[in-house]
Amino acid sequence: IVLAGRPYHLDPEINHGIPDIINSLGMAVLTEDAVAHLGTVQRPVRIVDQWMYHSRLYAAASFVNTRPDLELIQLNSFGCGLDAITTDQVQEILQGGGKIYTVLKIDEGSNLGAAKIRLRSLQAVMNEHRDNRPIPKNSSHKLKRILFTKEMKRTHTLLVPQMSPIHFELLQDAFKAEGYNLVVLSSVDRHAIDEGVKYVNNDACYPAIIVIGQILMALKSGAYDLNHTTVAISQTGGGCRATNYIGLLRKALNDSGFDYIPVLSASLFGLEKNPGFKVTLSLLKKCITAIVYGDLLMRVLHRVRPYEKIPGSANLLYEKWVERCRSQLLTGNKQEFADNIKNIVEEFDQLAISSVKKPRVGVVGEILVKYHPVGNNNIVKLLEDEGAEVILPDMMDFFLYCAYDYIFRFENISGKMTDLYIGKYLINALEKSRRLVKENLNNSNRFMPPAPIYEKADAAGQIMSLGHHCGEGWFLTAEMIELINKGVPNIVCVQPFGCLPNHITGEGMIKELKRSYPQANITAIDFDPGASEVNQLNRLKLMLSVAIRNLNTDEVPSLELQPVSYPLKLDHLMVHDSN
Numbered sequence: 001i002v003l004a005g006r007p008y009h010l011d012p013e014i015n016h017g018i019p020d021i022i023n024s025l026g027m028a029v030l031t032e033d034a035v036a037h038l039g040t041v042q043r044p045v046r047i048v049d050q051w052m053y054h055s056r057l058y059a060a061a062s063f064v065n066t067r068p069d070l071e072l073i074q075l076n077s078f079g080c081g082l083d084a085i086t087t088d089q090v091q092e093i094l095q096g097g098g099k100i101y102t103v104l105k106i107d108e109g110s111n112l113g114a115a116k117i118r119l120r121s122l123q124a125v126m127n128e129h130r131d132n133r134p135i136p137k138n139s140s141h142k143l144k145r146i147l148f149t150k151e152m153k154r155t156h157t158l159l160v161p162q163m164s165p166i167h168f169e170l171l172q173d174a175f176k177a178e179g180y181n182l183v184v185l186s187s188v189d190r191h192a193i194d195e196g197v198k199y200v201n202n203d204a205c206y207p208a209i210i211v212i213g214q215i216l217m218a219l220k221s222g223a224y225d226l227n228h229t230t231v232a233i234s235q236t237g238g239g240c241r242a243t244n245y246i247g248l249l250r251k252a253l254n255d256s257g258f259d260y261i262p263v264l265s266a267s268l269f270g271l272e273k274n275p276g277f278k279v280t281l282s283l284l285k286k287c288i289t290a291i292v293y294g295d296l297l298m299r300v301l302h303r304v305r306p307y308e309k310i311p312g313s314a315n316l317l318y319e320k321w322v323e324r325c326r327s328q329l330l331t332g333n334k335q336e337f338a339d340n341i342k343n344i345v346e347e348f349d350q351l352a353i354s355s356v357k358k359p360r361v362g363v364v365g366e367i368l369v370k371y372h373p374v375g376n377n378n379i380v381k382l383l384e385d386e387g388a389e390v391i392l393p394d395m396m397d398f399f400l401y402c403a404y405d406y407i408f409r410f411e412n413i414s415g416k417m418t419d420l421y422i423g424k425y426l427i428n429a430l431e432k433s434r435r436l437v438k439e440n441l442n443n444s445n446r447f448m449p450p451a452p453i454y455e456k457a458d459a460a461g462q463i464m465s466l467g468h469h470c471g472e473g474w475f476l477t478a479e480m481i482e483l484i485n486k487g488v489p490n491i492v493c494v495q496p497f498g499c500l501p502n503h504i505t506g507e508g509m510i511k512e513l514k515r516s517y518p519q520a521n522i523t524a525i526d527f528d529p530g531a532s533e534v535n536q537l538n539r540l541k542l543m544l545s546v547a548i549r550n551l552n553t554d555e556v557p558s559l560e561l562q563p564v565s566y567p568l569k570l571d572h573l574m575v576h577d578s579n
Contacts, residue, residue: 195217
């Protein structure tokens, strides 16, 4: 048996003596690093092979395929999303060679009864295969990749999953202005999540389940000509699992019978080449403009809506300006852009509002869960219904954080001047794109501009290393510090269950943040397909009760927690009794 796993998985205290059990069954144990150099992986593999341990694992699996007397067992950790990326790929490699794939989860439990049964079953099948080895069903573990061609740009509809309704509604027009028939999938409900659960490894990532479920539901809806449809998904290129969403999507399409549909990688780094898609300067400028608009509209809408005197007036004003912003994106008129920014701030600054004082609550976290209403169980509406004002940080700041990482790389890792120049150039370009926004917000009566990324980095550097670049990295802590410094000590940190980088840089930093900022009132909430909504609601109510108590109660005598705005059903209380 080739035993594969992270180095610590091979520690007897961690794996609870799995190698000894295998020995007791009369089988020898080899580790994957002992045989990996003997294997040759048939490349390219479906996923992005970006980690050394994973490369070694695939090589070991490929070597196992060449020997009739070898099988592989993979050890992984409960909730480790990176392992979820590897398990599907290793399974495909082994099944391509007619081998049996076995995975054992190693966690805090020491009861190995189930593991012993599975090992004995594996041994029985191996004995059976010794004389009658099955013929491999597939000679290759690779999935066929269909290119997005120049012809498809003219004839195909590009389906893009929703991530942030305010921003993506505008991004849709930015792409249309460049000749792409792009459709953002706005309809997302529980059925889409259920669809994602069917076809995505459930340990992978909640955002992956959401976006892939959206795409599959759209393809099955009958609303699109599938012979002229392409699905597009972003690809970050970093250490986050989001780099491998495209591999998870291809597997899901293959398993659900849509393997003939092209998959387009929307990546600034050109991780995949597609003749029909190119990130041009014109497209990039329009996308940046769309994000600037989205950030501004989100900021002013959330600031005044909780206080509006005429119910629905803030949303009506928002809808009016969305249409005007969409028109400007299609024309690209610079003067119209400047006028839109000025008038948006002025009109929201003049909207009739009440003088009641409400607790202000910031929402930070993983980028999709933070902005996606379904991904966070509509947390903005829930908090507003409970009598709070919600602050969502700008999406542009996330890209500024990514640009700042080049500066950190120059100062602490590479020392290459090119990294410094790239970082400063990108930051200057992005900040310049929202210069008018910051000027108009500064001159307003109700709104505050976002802080510079350098200020955020300096603040976060007092708490943690700026070398945390996976996921939201140090930026997640920086967002919380900025909110606290701007008088918003009440914070909800939302994160997918199993998002290890965000658990470290978000939830893991709360204790130190509270020590440095005693006024901080922070709660972390996990989201996944099986999360208990009642548990999430209870945590939000507890945070709000502290927020309200910290206000001057003499000024807000009527502020009390209200019942939930939707009826709780019995099945809400019975999602998972373990929660």
